Amino acid sequence: xxxxxxxxxxxxxxxxxxxxxxxxxxxxxxxxxxxxxxxxxxxxxxxxxxxxxxxxxxxxxxxxxxxxxxxxxxxxxxxxxxxxxxxxxxxxxxxxxxxxxxxxxxxxxxxxxxxxxxxxxxxxxxxxxxxxxxxxxxxxxxxxxxxxxxxxxxxxxxxxxxxxxxxxxxxxxxxxxxxxxxxxxxxxxxxxxxxxxxxxxxxxxxxxxxxxxxxxxxxxxxxxxxxx
Numbered sequence: 001x002x003x004x005x006x007x008x009x010x011x012x013x014x015x016x017x018x019x020x021x022x023x024x025x026x027x028x029x030x031x032x033x034x035x036x037x038x039x040x041x042x043x044x045x046x047x048x049x050x051x052x053x054x055x056x057x058x059x060x061x062x063x064x065x066x067x068x069x070x071x072x073x074x075x076x077x078x079x080x081x082x083x084x085x086x087x088x089x090x091x092x093x094x095x096x097x098x099x100x101x102x103x104x105x106x107x108x109x110x111x112x113x114x115x116x117x118x119x120x121x122x123x124x125x126x127x128x129x130x131x132x133x134x135x136x137x138x139x140x141x142x143x144x145x146x147x148x149x150x151x152x153x154x155x156x157x158x159x160x161x162x163x164x165x166x167x168x169x170x171x172x173x174x175x176x177x178x179x180x181x182x183x184x185x186x187x188x189x190x191x192x193x194x195x196x197x198x199x200x201x202x203x204x205x206x207x208x209x210x211x212x213x214x215x216x217x218x219x220x221x222x223x224x225x226x227x228x
Contacts, residue, residue: 001227003029003127005142007135009196010149012099012184013156013163015207015215019149020131021080022216023223027129032122034132034139035102036082037070037115039093042101044068044084053101062110070118096164096172096180103184106133107191134194136202145226146202147219155208157181 006029008020017033024031045061046053071083081090092098105111112134119139123130130139136146151159157178164172188196198204203222207215 001224003125004144004227005123005126005140006129006145006147006223006226007140007143007199007202008129008131008147008149009133009136009199009202010131010147011151011156011188011196012181013160014149014151015159015212016131016149018212019147019215019219020129023219024129025078026220027223027227028127030122030128031080032072032119032128032130033080033082034115034119034130034135036072036090036093037118038106038111039098039102040070040082040084040089041068041111041115042098042103042105043089043093045105046098046101053104056101056104058108058110061105061108065110065114068114070115094167096169096177099180099184103187107187107193109193112138112193133188133196136199137197138194141199145223146199147222148198148202148204150204150206151208153181153185154178 006023008016010016017035020033021031023029044064045056048064049056049060069085072080073083075081081088082093083089116139119130122128123140132139136143136148157174160181161172161174161177164177205215205218
């Protein structure tokens with residue numbers, strides 16, 4: 001089979017990363033988590049500005065871009081982890097707080113341009129699976145296979161809440177997570193730069209009522225179809 005580029009886009013908490021990681025491992029491809037890249041940028045900015053996320057302006061972020069390099073490494077268990085300037089920040093970027101910072105910085109034109117440039121360099125040779133919000137529309141518009149994942153908002157909020165509880169997050173409620181999900185959806189679909197949308201040639205998957213095994217098998221069969 002030929003080495004193709006697989007672009008997976010969709011709303012938050014649709015399981016994009018899990019699906020992408022599973023497909024990459026099964027196909028022997030490289031996995032690139034673009035959402036983690038924006039989370040890493042958000043973490044860097046949070047560490048270097050002395051204001052709450054709601055007050056952050058584009059100029060507060062753009063000045064740091066030359067200092068930010070995001071990469072990925074595979075740990076001893078075969079899982080991909082995010083590195084921020086060589087520092088492993090995988091655990092630190094997976095909180096609800098950093099998700100808010102990522103959502104804010106990802107709306108900034110200069111941030112998206114820099115991350116897209118880094119993403120394209122990672123995928124030059126093919127044989128990659130990349131997930132995010134604008135992979136099939138902006139980063140790799142000529143990707144061989146484009147998937148667009150969606151699920152009902154209440155289902156996505158329940159999934160995210162369960163994930164955060166499992167990770168030991170304190171002081172969160174399902175209502176807060178639902179509100180955050182709705183706010184992220186609005187920002188993602190209404191931002192001026194690279195808004196979330198389904199590419200014209202993307203294959204849509206609504207996994208609201210699917211088991212993990214069902215969706216993984218569906219994606220694998222779709223991959224085989226396009227990789228022939």
